[in-house]
Amino acid sequence: MNELNDKEVIDLLLEFATQAGATRAKLLPPESVCVENKLAALCRDPKCPNWGQSMSCPPHVSGPEGFRKLLQSSRHAIVIRIEIQPSSLHGADRPEVMRLLHEITAEVEVEAKRVGFTKSKGFAGGSCKPSFCHDHLYCRALTEQGKCRNPDHARTSLSGYGVNVGELMKSAGWSNDLFASNGNKEEEQLTWVAGLVLLRR
Numbered sequence: 001m002n003e004l005n006d007k008e009v010i011d012l013l014l015e016f017a018t019q020a021g022a023t024r025a026k027l028l029p030p031e032s033v034c035v036e037n038k039l040a041a042l043c044r045d046p047k048c049p050n051w052g053q054s055m056s057c058p059p060h061v062s063g064p065e066g067f068r069k070l071l072q073s074s075r076h077a078i079v080i081r082i083e084i085q086p087s088s089l090h091g092a093d094r095p096e097v098m099r100l101l102h103e104i105t106a107e108v109e110v111e112a113k114r115v116g117f118t119k120s121k122g123f124a125g126g127s128c129k130p131s132f133c134h135d136h137l138y139c140r141a142l143t144e145q146g147k148c149r150n151p152d153h154a155r156t157s158l159s160g161y162g163v164n165v166g167e168l169m170k171s172a173g174w175s176n177d178l179f180a181s182n183g184n185k186e187e188e189q190l191t192w193v194a195g196l197v198l199l200r201r
Contacts, residue, residue, distance in 0.1 A: 009115050020107045023083040026172040030074040035064045040162030050127035054139040056156040057127045067161035074198040083190045099131035103153045105195035119200035125193045128154035
């Protein structure tokens with residue numbers, strides 16, 4: 001597939017992302033994705049309540065070092081953003097919001113593989129455990145003979161890899177303010193959650 005065809009395919013992937021439910025989607029060069037060891041360390045200290053609870057979170061992911069290797073083998077990156085009301089993110093609806101983010105990210109990853117980026121890999125904000133398996137005591141993928149209950153939808157967490165999501169928003173040309181204005185002062189401001197798909201062959 002030549003570069004012109006790459007561009008055409010990527011344009012279709014960006015359109016696919018918004019049709020799947022993303023508020024915004026943007027193509028970025030992999031080198032613009034900022035990865036910081038200190039951010040990944042925050043999962044451990046202070047320990048996140050999701051630490052060790054699933055295969056999508058530390059210490060069961062390869063961390064910043066592994067993510068940097070993935071970036072080096074990636075041709076492009078697509079950042080996905082969903083804009084929502086703060087009450088949805090910080091209230092009882094949070095698990096459903098994060099589940100939606102994981103599902104959209106997974107859909108874009110699968111579509112990327114279908115159109116030729118066969119080794120693409122998606123990452124979403126937050127742990128998959130509270131969104132997909134909140135009613136299960138243990139992540140089945142962590143047991144000796146277990147398999148993920150939701151392999152088609154759950155994706156690994158950006159936080160565990162030390163991805164600076166705020167800088168990711170800036171690289172995409174979007175505000176990284178967690179309470180960005182929606183243009184109408186009389187309406188509640190919006191917040192956002194983000195995912196990332198690395199396009200690889």
